[in-house]
Amino acid sequence: MPKSEPLYKQIYATLKKQILTGLFPYNSRLPSEKELSIQFNVSRITSKRALNxxxxxxxxxxxxGKGSFVVFKKLLKEQTxxxxxxxxxFKNAGLEQYIQGVSDFLKPLPFxxxxxxxxxxxxKQRELIQSxxxxxxDGLILYPEFPKPLLDLVYTLYLDDFPIVLLDKxxxxxxxxxxxxxxxTGGYEATIHALEQGHRKILFFSLASFFKTSAVKNRYLGYLKALHEYSIRPTLTLDKSVYSLNMNQPELIQQFLEETKQQGYTCIFVEHDILAMELISTAxxxxxxIPEDMSFIGFDDVLLSHLITPKLTTIKQDFYRIGYTAAEMLVAMITEPESIHSLSSIEIPVELISRDSVKNKKR
Structure with a gap:
């Protein structure tokens, strides 16, 4: 279980796995509050909360006076x-950590x-889902890279009560x-960091449409909230339509950077690390x-973000925990079919990683 989880949740998850795998079968007695507190080195209050x-x-x-007994019997140990x-x-901006998180949760289970x-x-994405x-x-964890072609297929699976959990968006x-x-929250914290370093002209940069990608939209909304708290009016980000259709992406980025600097911007908050590093390379x-002529903030904390020069200030996503939580949710949907239409989306906390790509203008 991810270490950042509260202790009672770690105990809860461990016992739940043991119940699902048959280590504690139907009608068996679980360890007492005292036994669990010794086993996990926690207080009895913590073990009691896990049992509750x-x-x-x-x-x-x-x-x-008797103890805690397993009443769950829908998942049989011999069923796979x-x-x-x-x-x-498989490997791109943390996706391998999604895989690790999913695998680690499912490892002790009959999945x-x-x-x-x-x-x-x-x-190919459409064909795989169609199959x-x-x-x-018994279920699907899906990173919807191309949302539009999936709408009919995914919604049909949902109407058929097929268990699905989405990643990221x-x-x-x-x-x-x-x-x-x-x-x-990440968009807000990134922008607040730039503001606290003395930047007042901060631009949000994305090549993805806010209206098609919920993750980017929410980062942008966090950016807007931070600017609002400092009474700063935002400026619209890059609009590809004003650039020549014959431009390739490097040319577009170079012209964008030139115009950004001409307009007095000192910091660019970029939708994700890979694009941020492309901007830094072009600049x-x-x-x-960098960061004297322009500061940059990314989002993801991919491995390369602390290997480039200057090291990239970014928002760290916990990809492992996202995958782990998605697997936990999918298992719940499969083993408890009545929960399929009642489970809520979950947001995993992020963390600002301050490095060298943002200039402190107060010094």
Whole structure:
């Protein structure tokens, strides 16, 4: 279990796995509050809370003077479930950590995980989802790289009560749970950091449409909130329509940077690290000194972000915990079918990582 989880939740998750895998079968007695407090080196209050949560969620019943007994019997130990994880790449901006988190949660459970990668091919993504049904799979964890072509397929699966959990972004507000980072909080914290360093002309930069990508939209909304608290009016970000259609991306980025500097901006908050590093590389090739001529903030905290020069200030996403939580949610949907349409989306906390790419203008 991720170390940042409260202790009672770690105990809850451990006991829940043991119940699901049959280590504690139906009608068996769980360890007492005292035994759990010794086993996990916690207070009895903490172990009691874990047991109370299991009782509240229908896994056990507690009887005064007798103990806690397993009442959950829908998942049989000998039954094996098949679930799919669908990603655009195996290794890209933390996606391998999604895989690790999903795998670690499912490892002790009777679940077989199949990992598919679409290599950013929208037709392949569609074909893979089209092959899924209750006859071929028990559930799906999906990173919706190309939302538009998936709407009909995913919504049909949802209407068929097929368990689905989305990673990172929603699909046109479909009532399907999403496990994502706290993107709005991240956008806010990144912008507040720039403001606290003395920057007042800060631009949000994204090549993705705010209206198509909920993660980017929420980062932008966090940026707007921070500016509002400092009584700063925002300026619209890059609009590709005002640039020549013949421009390739490097040319577009170079012209954008030139105009940004001419307009007096001193800091650019970029939608994700890879794009931020592309901007820094282009700016360096233009002869700029970073962060003296321009400051940059990214989002993700990919490995390269602290290997480049200057090291990138960014918002760290906990990709492992997102994957782990998504798997936990999917198992709940599969083992408790009545919960499919009632589970809520979950946001995983983010963390500002301050490095060298933001100039302190107060010095």
């Amino acid at each position: 949560e299991l009782a509240k969620d229908g896994y056990i019943e507690r009887f005064a 479930f098949s679930v799919s994880l669908l990603l655009p790449f 077989e995980l199949t990992i598919h990668t679409t290599q950013k091919d929208s037709q 899924l049904s209750k006859e071929t799979s 929603d699909l046109f507000d479909l009532p399907i749970p999403v496990v994502s980072s706290a993107n709005r 360096s090739n233009m002869g700029w000194s």
